[in-house]
Amino acid sequence: MKFMGRRGVTATIGFFLLGLTSANASAAPVQATFQPAVQNISYSLPQQSAVAVANAAPTPTTGTSQATVPAANPLQLLSNAPTMMNQPVPLPLSQIVQGNMTGAPLDDEGNCLATAVYFESRGEPVEGQLAVADVVINRAASGRYPSDWCGVVKQKAQFSFVRNGQFPGIYDMAAWQTAVAVARTAILNLAREVPNDVMWYHADYVAPNWRHGLQEVEQIGAHIFYRA
Secondary structure, eight states: OTTTHHHHHHHHHHHHHHHHHHHHHHHHHHHHHHHHHHHHHHHHHHHHHHHHHHHSOOOOEETTTTEEOOTTOHHHHHHHSOOSTTSOOOOOHHHHHHHTSSSSOOOHHHHHHHHHHHHHHTTSOHHHHHHHHHHHHHHHHHSSSOSSHHHHHHSTTTOTTOBTTBOOOOOOHHHHHHHHHHHHHHHTTSOOSSOTTEEEEEETTOOOGGGGGSEEEEEETTEEEEEO
8 A cells, every 4th residue: 555655545446436436327228228128018018909909800790689700700600691591582473373374263253354364465475464454453443443353344445355245255275374374363462563553554556545644654565554
């Protein structure tokens, strides 16, 4: 210590203290950078969870029960999807008429309806034949014409095939069977071709004056149909 003298001792102590200070100063940045790193790690976890939730596939709901279906199960999802499996599929009119080719015999009213179909529209598509039957039925229900089908068909000056309230003879049995099937279809209300307020029609090769006061609805086959 004598060799170093007072100044040497002082300098040595100074260097020692400076070393401690430098050591403390170098330790502080380590603590300052480590602590935020821990904070960032703990903060990143909810961020990742939020992203995972945001990117998750939505769970579909069905009906009013709000039942959830996992998107990862396509078979279950398909089984709960709305389908037309239980919905009745309407048959074409031709198939409905074909299904009525046999059945209970028609009564007098049904025969009058079938007779109108036969003489007014045989040879027409079944849509046109059913439309003629609909007109007869519409007239009987309207209150403006006789209330029964025979009365409607035999009304004077309404159907040109009627002579003095009598029907001509039927000669085409295949066409008659179709007319009967169409009449059955109309009577059972299995199908309709024109609305309830359609009560007039004429062939497309004539132009009667009475049509001017009526509204044309549509043409089916060779007939044009009207409502008031």
